[in-house]
Each structure stands twice: as structure tokens, then as C-alpha cells.
Amino acid sequence: MDTEAYVRELLAPTAEAARALRLAPTTRKNAVLETFASGLETDGTALLAANALDVADAAAAGLSDALVDRLTLDEERLASMAAALRRVAALDDPVSAVIQETVRPNGLKISKVRVPIGVILMIYESRPNVTADAAGLCLKAGNAVILRGGTESLRSNLAIHALLAAALRESGLPESCAQVVAHPDREIVDGLLGSHEHIQLVIPRGGESLIQTVAETSRIPVIKHYKGVCHVYVDGTSDLNMAGDIVVNAKVQRPGVCNAAETLLIHEKVAERFLGLVAGFLQRAGVELRGCERTRQIVPGAAEATEDDWGREYLDLILAVRVVPDLDAAIAHIARYGSSHSDAIVTDDEAAAERFLSEVDSAAVYVNASTRFTDGGEFGMGAEIGISTDRLHARGPMGLEELTTYKYVVRGCGQIRQ
Amino acid sequence: MDTEAYVRELLAPTAEAARALRLAPTTRKNAVLETFASGLETDGTALLAANALDVADAAAAGLSDALVDRLTLDEERLASMAAALRRVAALDDPVSAVIQETVRPNGLKISKVRVPIGVILMIYESRPNVTADAAGLCLKAGNAVILRGGTESLRSNLAIHALLAAALRESGLPESCAQVVAHPDREIVDGLLGSHEHIQLVIPRGGESLIQTVAETSRIPVIKHYKGVCHVYVDGTSDLNMAGDIVVNAKVQRPGVCNAAETLLIHEKVAERFLGLVAGFLQRAGVELRGCERTRQIVPGAAEATEDDWGREYLDLILAVRVVPDLDAAIAHIARYGSSHSDAIVTDDEAAAERFLSEVDSAAVYVNASTRFTDGGEFGMGAEIGISTDRLHARGPMGLEELTTYKYVVRGCGQIRQ
Numbered sequence: 001m002d003t004e005a006y007v008r009e010l011l012a013p014t015a016e017a018a019r020a021l022r023l024a025p026t027t028r029k030n031a032v033l034e035t036f037a038s039g040l041e042t043d044g045t046a047l048l049a050a051n052a053l054d055v056a057d058a059a060a061a062g063l064s065d066a067l068v069d070r071l072t073l074d075e076e077r078l079a080s081m082a083a084a085l086r087r088v089a090a091l092d093d094p095v096s097a098v099i100q101e102t103v104r105p106n107g108l109k110i111s112k113v114r115v116p117i118g119v120i121l122m123i124y125e126s127r128p129n130v131t132a133d134a135a136g137l138c139l140k141a142g143n144a145v146i147l148r149g150g151t152e153s154l155r156s157n158l159a160i161h162a163l164l165a166a167a168l169r170e171s172g173l174p175e176s177c178a179q180v181v182a183h184p185d186r187e188i189v190d191g192l193l194g195s196h197e198h199i200q201l202v203i204p205r206g207g208e209s210l211i212q213t214v215a216e217t218s219r220i221p222v223i224k225h226y227k228g229v230c231h232v233y234v235d236g237t238s239d240l241n242m243a244g245d246i247v248v249n250a251k252v253q254r255p256g257v258c259n260a261a262e263t264l265l266i267h268e269k270v271a272e273r274f275l276g277l278v279a280g281f282l283q284r285a286g287v288e289l290r291g292c293e294r295t296r297q298i299v300p301g302a303a304e305a306t307e308d309d310w311g312r313e314y315l316d317l318i319l320a321v322r323v324v325p326d327l328d329a330a331i332a333h334i335a336r337y338g339s340s341h342s343d344a345i346v347t348d349d350e351a352a353a354e355r356f357l358s359e360v361d362s363a364a365v366y367v368n369a370s371t372r373f374t375d376g377g378e379f380g381m382g383a384e385i386g387i388s389t390d391r392l393h394a395r396g397p398m399g400l401e402e403l404t405t406y407k408y409v410v411r412g413c414g415q416i417r418q
Numbered sequence: 419m420d421t422e423a424y425v426r427e428l429l430a431p432t433a434e435a436a437r438a439l440r441l442a443p444t445t446r447k448n449a450v451l452e453t454f455a456s457g458l459e460t461d462g463t464a465l466l467a468a469n470a471l472d473v474a475d476a477a478a479a480g481l482s483d484a485l486v487d488r489l490t491l492d493e494e495r496l497a498s499m500a501a502a503l504r505r506v507a508a509l510d511d512p513v514s515a516v517i518q519e520t521v522r523p524n525g526l527k528i529s530k531v532r533v534p535i536g537v538i539l540m541i542y543e544s545r546p547n548v549t550a551d552a553a554g555l556c557l558k559a560g561n562a563v564i565l566r567g568g569t570e571s572l573r574s575n576l577a578i579h580a581l582l583a584a585a586l587r588e589s590g591l592p593e594s595c596a597q598v599v600a601h602p603d604r605e606i607v608d609g610l611l612g613s614h615e616h617i618q619l620v621i622p623r624g625g626e627s628l629i630q631t632v633a634e635t636s637r638i639p640v641i642k643h644y645k646g647v648c649h650v651y652v653d654g655t656s657d658l659n660m661a662g663d664i665v666v667n668a669k670v671q672r673p674g675v676c677n678a679a680e681t682l683l684i685h686e687k688v689a690e691r692f693l694g695l696v697a698g699f700l701q702r703a704g705v706e707l708r709g710c711e712r713t714r715q716i717v718p719g720a721a722e723a724t725e726d727d728w729g730r731e732y733l734d735l736i737l738a739v740r741v742v743p744d745l746d747a748a749i750a751h752i753a754r755y756g757s758s759h760s761d762a763i764v765t766d767d768e769a770a771a772e773r774f775l776s777e778v779d780s781a782a783v784y785v786n787a788s789t790r791f792t793d794g795g796e797f798g799m800g801a802e803i804g805i806s807t808d809r810l811h812a813r814g815p816m817g818l819e820e821l822t823t824y825k826y827v828v829r830g831c832g833q834i835r836q
Contacts, residue, residue: 019753023777096776102798108787110797115779117809196633200809215614221639221810242832249834335437357827358514359441361533369526369830378835379528379826380520391535391618391823392639393811405809408797409775412787414660416667417796 007191011198013176014119018144022116026093033089035167037082044078050159070127081132088136091382094400095142109411114404116142118200123148125206128156135178137385141403144177151184193218226389227313228258228341230371233330235347236267243346244278249370256315259374263320265330271323287317294323311337342371363396425609429616431594432537436562440534444511451507453585455500462496468577488545499550506554509800512818513560527829532822534560536618541566543624546574553596555803559821569602611636644807645731646676646759648789651748653765654685661764662696667788670703674733677760677792681738683748689741705735712741729755760789781814
């Protein structure tokens with residue numbers, strides 16, 4: 001196919017779509033989300049049929065049961081996608097919110113007002129529900145969106161998009177407010193990533209190599225949703241039962257996500273007691289421990305951690321364990337091996353807690369709580385499009401506000417500059 | 419020279435320097451700025467001698483008088499650089515400021531706290547005073563900075579840096595908190611722009627080609643300080659005397675800056691009266707008018723505006739003038755030819771004003787005031803490192819807050835995720 005022509009075709013209507021969305025009142029955007037949600041619930045036959053084809057191909061191609069399951073949609077999953085869209089509709093519209101307001105000595109009234117970013121390109125590998133979630137969040141924040149999901153879910157994504165397009169039409173907004181890249185060609189993605197005049201932001205979500213390729217290729221600003229190498233540090237004076245609960249939760253509750261703990265650091269003063277308390281529990285929960293030398297003296301069943309284990313994102317029931325001489329060593333370990341995502345200290349020592357909170361340079365730093373809370377919902381944002389591991393524009397969970405930028409609105413009565 | 423080795427040498431100490439600055443108390447950062455300012459005032463002999471060499475070379479190379487003047491330092495200009503540093507010292511420290519605070523139903527206390535960005539690379543072509551200004555702002559916001567100024571001011575920049583390095587040493591902060599690229603080789607810049615693991619943000623300031631090259635080469639997020647094609651639109655029902663004052667101010671007061679007006683749009687209903695009022699005045703002030711056909715009927719002395727004139731950043735005493743049928747046409751013209759920097763409407767019609775403010779998608783939109791106010795000082799930020807023409811992270815004037823990012827500090831008492 002002529003990929004360049006296809007990219008042009010995708011981009012041609014985006015400026016007008018972004019303009020329409022930028023100026024769309026909240027009620028109209030919410031109506032789109034509601035109609036889209038209803039469509040998923042009551043008009044899902046074509047979608048489920050398309051999904052069945054994707055699932056059959058994936059199974060035939062030998063994808064793992066877990067991946068096939070992630071891909072599979074059913075009535076219940078459609079209902080949950082619809083519910084997520086309704087939750088987004090219920091959130092406050094960030095657009096037009098006044099962030100700051102000031103009257104200058106010369107009488108100029110300056111308001112800093114939230115406005116949409118423009119056109120957002122989402123590139124992801126995840127389950128088809130991300131197609132609905134991401135589109136809903138981008139639209140509510142007033143942004144047009146181009147969605148490029150995984151190839152294995154292409155038919156499902158196109159069928160989800162058909163329902164959204166119908167909802168846009170019904171509300172009088174251009175269909176091109178949300179588009180799905182309909183062909184798997186890599187050149188289309190490259191073409192889009194070079195189109196900095198048409199697209200204002202790229203959000204990649206998925207595996208390491210996807211994100212690196214996007215970051216290297218893009219001429220457009222990228223907010224990466226990269227890996228989480230999260231640490232829990234158990235300090236020398238801490239409630240070891242609480243520490244145990246937090247470590248188990250951070251590792252075991254959902255090991256495949258970016259805010260799960262990958263490395264446990266323990267102050268040497270409490271290493272023996274704490275590992276005595278928690279190692280067996282973790283092992284019975286199916287966690288493989290990979291320890292430093294001291295850890296392995298205390299827990300003979302632990303495997304040996306190599307240099308490679310520090311900084312690894314297992315996304316699995318594996319935990320690297322290191323005994324450290326003090327808080328400084330823990331902070332230094334995190335600075336060297338962490339990914340600046342989410343890191344926690346468990347301690348009763350307030351001074352140690354404050355030092356950890358200020359010196360560990362991560363998107364979220366915790367004292368006496370599980371790293372698993374780094375999440376838009378848990379942070380009170382209502383929803384999230386992902387968790388930024390970048391430092392600019394948005395850091396940590398990205399909700400509706402993070403999908404906007406701002407402008408300065410200045411009202412005068414004839415002021416000129418002296 | 420071995421440019422790769424030089425880049426490595428520049429980057430090696432930056433992480434430690436950034437860490438030291440990130441944790442530095444306000445008093446220490448202010449002490450650096452104060453010592454640096456005093457150095458410029460009382461210890462400027464070597465700097466003035468270095469500057470004299472730069473100036474002699476520039477004159478010998480045939481640079482224009484205006485450029486040589488921009489390059490030239492004297493006691494008075496050093497005093498004004500010192501005063502600017504003291505103004506930055508007097509500003510509130512943005513680091514550690516709490517942006518938002520919330521207590522979740524589960525008792526977690528979540529604070530969104532400002533933190534420095536890290537290491538910033540400034541690439542600029544401007545006068546040597548930018549070296550002191552930019553370094554002062556980056557340091558106050560807790561960032562390490564690598565400064566790459568214009569080649570013609572290299573000796574001046576190195577001498578300015580020597581005074582700053584002495585101030586850093588005296589305050590016990592690493593000298594490498596601020597570094598000047600000491601060699602003009604283009605490969606060094608390219609090497610730095612590829613170092614996304616060491617540098618967190620690039621700010622280019624200068625001509626169009628500099629900015630485009632940086633944006634195309636960089637693997638690091640860039641906040642561009644690009645061109646300002648600013649418009650003043652005089653609506654059909656406006657106070658024409660006020661409109662005249664605003665247009666003259668926006669064009670004439672300082673034509674060489676990015677927030678000066680480049681195009682005047684006039685509602686056809688008032689075109690004849692308004693041009694009758696203002697055209698002669700502008701022409702006597704030395705402004706060359708380049709008009710559409712209707713403009714030239716009214717002002718026979720006006721040159722013909724070609725398609726190329728719409729969207730041109732003259733940075734000079736030239737004004738493109740177009741008569742438009744209505745507000746919609748003015749908004750459409752700005753959307754097509756503007757650079758989303760600063761645009762103004764002059765009107766007595768509130769509905770027209772509000773439509774202009776919401777529909778024109780620029781960093782700063784004005785009603786009844788001159789575009790010349792788009793400036794960190796005029797906006798109440800105290801100082802600015804420049805004016806962002808990008809949409810992400812910072813838009814419009816960038817002050818100290820825009821040189822920071824944030825982290826989430828989460829305090830719990832044993833919370834785990836269900």
C-alpha cells in the first residue's frame with residue numbers, strides 16, 4: 001500500500017477535528033462518551049465477532065494463554081469498558097478551568113486557563129479496552145486522538161472505533177476526532193512520528209523496545225510510559241509487621257504492573273528478624289527470592305542475585321533482596337538502579353522518612369505505604385491514561401489535567417508597554 | 419580535538435552536581451547568586467579584557483555595528499547583569515513548594531511537590547548577558563546547567579563562567595553545577611543533544627535555523643523559543659484611538675522582539691477611518707506598510723503585501739496590513755498564518771472579545787492591550803528564561819516555576835492496596 005498517502009489521509013482532517021473538540025462544550029463531549037458506552041453495551045455484536053477473529057488468529061499463531069485472555073472480549077468486559085467511559089464522563093472537564101489569576105499593577109487581568117493539547121498519538125500494545133479508555137480520556141480533555149494499537153487486536157480496535165465514530169457523528173462532532181490506524185505497516189507509524197506539524201504529543205505504552213523505538217524515531221514530544229523498577233526499603237527502626245504487609249502487597253498483589261516492587265532493601269540491623277518474618281511467607285506465595293550474600297546466609301533457599309538483578313523489572317513473582325548498611329546506602333542503590341517510578345521506605349524514624357522523601361528522586365515516594373498506590377484512581381484523579389516516567393509536562397499518573405496545556409488570557413483597557 | 423571525550427568530560431560530573439543543587443537550601447543558592455553578582459561588579463577586569471578580544475574579532479570579521487554592540491560589555495552592563503541576578507535571588511524558591519495536597523479516604527496523604535528538572539542544556543546566540551541570566555535562573559530553580567552560547571562571545575562567556583564557578587566553590591557547591599561549552603565544534607552540540615541519559619531538557623534560543631537544527635537533532639525533550647508572528651485585530655466596534663495606541667506600541671516600541679506585532683488585521687467597517695488615523699503616524703515612525711488591495715486603496719503609499727508577507731516575522735519596522743470582512747476571517751487568518759505566540763483583539767464588543775480569546779489558540783491572547791506584554795516580568799514571574807512556543811510543560815513566558823517539575827510525596831501508616 002501507499003503508506004505516505006495513508007498518513008496524509010489520516011492527518012488531513014485532524015486540525016479541524018482538534019479545533020472542533022477544543023471548542024466543544026462539556027455536554028457535547030459527555031454525550032459522545034455516553035453514546036459510545038451505550039453502543040458497547042447494546043450494539044456489541046459486530047465487535048464481538050471481530051474480536052473472535054482476532055482471538056482465533058492469536059491462538060493459531062501460538063500466543064500464550066495469558067495473552068489470548070488479555071485480547072478476549074465478552075459482554076462483561078464490554079460492560080466494564082462502558083462503565084469506565086461513564087466514569088470519565090462524570091469527571092470535571094479540565095478545559096477552561098482557571099489555574100491562576102492575577103491583576104497586574106497596570107490593571108491587566110491575566111488568567112492562566114487550561115486548554116487541550118491538540119492531536120495526540122497513542123501507541124500501545126495492550127488489551128483492546130485501552131482503545132476505548134484512551135480515546136475517552138483524550139476526547140474528554142478536548143484532544144483529537146490517533147490510536148495505534150497492537151496488530152493482534154486490529155479488528156477489535158477498528159470495531160470499537162466504529163462505535164465511537166457513530167457516537168461522534170450523533171453528537172455533531174467530526175468522526176476524525178478519533179481515528180484508528182487501520183494498517184499494521186511500521187512505515188505508517190514512522191510517518192506519523194515525523195509529523196510534528198500535525199501531532200502535538202505521542203504517548204507510547206507497552207514494552208521496553210516499543211517505547212525506545214518510539215522515543216528514538218519521534219520528531220514529536222513523547223511522554224514515555226516506561227518501566228517501573230520500584231524499591232521498598234525497610235529501615236532499621238521500623239514496624240516489621242507493617243513492613244512485611246507492605247512488601248508482600250507491593251510484590252504479590254499484582255506483580256505484572258509497573259508499580260509493583262522489584263527490589264527489597266533491608267537495613268542490616270533488622271535483616272535477620274525481617275527476613276525471618278517474611279521470607280517464608282513470600283516463598284509460599286510463589287515468590288522467587290534472589291538475594292545478596294547476606295540475604296542468602298539468612299535465607300538459604302534464596303537464589304544468588306547477580307549485578308543484572310539490581311534494576312531488573314521482573315513483572316513477575318521474583319524479588320531481588322539486598323541487605324544495606326544504612327539509609328544512605330539504600331538511597332544510593334535506588335539512585336543507581338531505580339527507574340524513578342515509585343519507591344518506598346518503611347520506618348518509624350521521622351528524620352529518615354523525610355530524608356528518603358526528599359533525596360529519592362522518583363515520581364512517587366512513599367513512607368509506610370505500598371508502591372502499588374501509584375495510580376490515577378488511587379491518587380484521586382478519577383482515571384489515568386498511564387503513568388509517565390518522564391520528567392517534563394507530566395510525571396507519574398496522567399489524568400485529564402495532564403492531557404491539557406494552558407494559555408494566558410489577558411484582558412485590558414488600552415494598556416501599552418512603556 | 420576529541421569531541422567525544424570532551425562531551426564525556428562535560429557530562430561526567432553533572433549527575434552529582436544536579437543532586438547537590440536539588441538538595442541545596444535556598445540560602446545557599448542565593449549566596450551563589452549574590453557572590454556571582456558581586457564578582458561581576460568588583461572583579462570584572464578579566465571579563466572585560468576577554469570581551470574586548472571577542473569584540474575586536476567580531477569587528478574585524480565585519481559583523482554589523484548592531485551585533486558588535488550587542489556583544490560589547492562595559493561596567494554599566496555588568497552592573498545590570500548583577501542587578502538581574504539579585505532580582506532572581508530575591509524571588510521565592512520554587513523548589514519544595516507544595517502544588518496540591520490531598521488526603522485520600524484510606525488516609526494516605528498525597529502532596530504534589532515542586533522539584534528541579536535536573537540538567538538543562540541552554541543553546542543560544544544572544545548577548546553574553548544571557549549566560550549570567552540563564553545560569554542564575556537554572557541554579558535558583560535547582561538545576562545544573564550546560565551553557566552553549568554563540569561562538570563570537572565564547573571568551574566572554576568563559577570569563578563570566580569563571581566568576582560563577584568561583585561563587586559556586588565559595589558556597590561549597592560543585593563547580594560543575596554550571597558549565598560552559600568551551601569549544602565551538604558543532605559535534606560537541608550534537609553529542610550533547612544525544613545524551614538523553616544525562617540531560618533532561620534542552621532550551622534553544624535564537625534564530626529559526628538554530629532552533630530547527632536543535633529540534634531535529636535532539637534525543638532530549640526540547641522547549642523551543644521560536645518565532646512570534648503576532649497579530650493585532652481591530653474589530654468593527656472598537657475605540658479607534660485606543661486601537662491606534664495599541665498597534666503603534668505593538669509594532670514600534672521594540673520591533674526586534676518576538677512579542678512585537680507583525681500583522682495588523684482590520685474589520686472592513688472601520689478600515690478607512692482607522693487607517694486614516696494611524697497609517698501616517700506609523701509611516702512617520704519609520705514603519706513600512708505592506709497592505710492587501712483594500713489597504714492600498716486607502717493608503718496609496720503602502721507597498722503590496724504578497725502571500726509571503728502573511729506569517730512573516732519581520733523583527734523590523736515593517737507591518738503587514740489586511741482588511742478582513744469580519745471576526746471569523748480574522749480568527750481564520752491567525753489560525754493559518756500565526757505562530758501561536760501572542761495575538762490581540764481591540765474591540766468594545768464583549769462577545770467578540772470572548773470569541774477571540776477562546777478561539778485563537780495562542781500562548782497569550784489579549785483583548786484591548788498590546789502584545790508586547792508577553793514577558794515573564796510583565797506577567798509577574800519576576801524573570802524569565804524565555805518564551806516557549808511549544809505546547810507541552812511550559813507555554814509562553816518561562817520563569818522559575820516552569821524550570822521545575824514535580825514529584826508525589828505520599829505519607830501513610832501501613833496502607834496496602836486491596
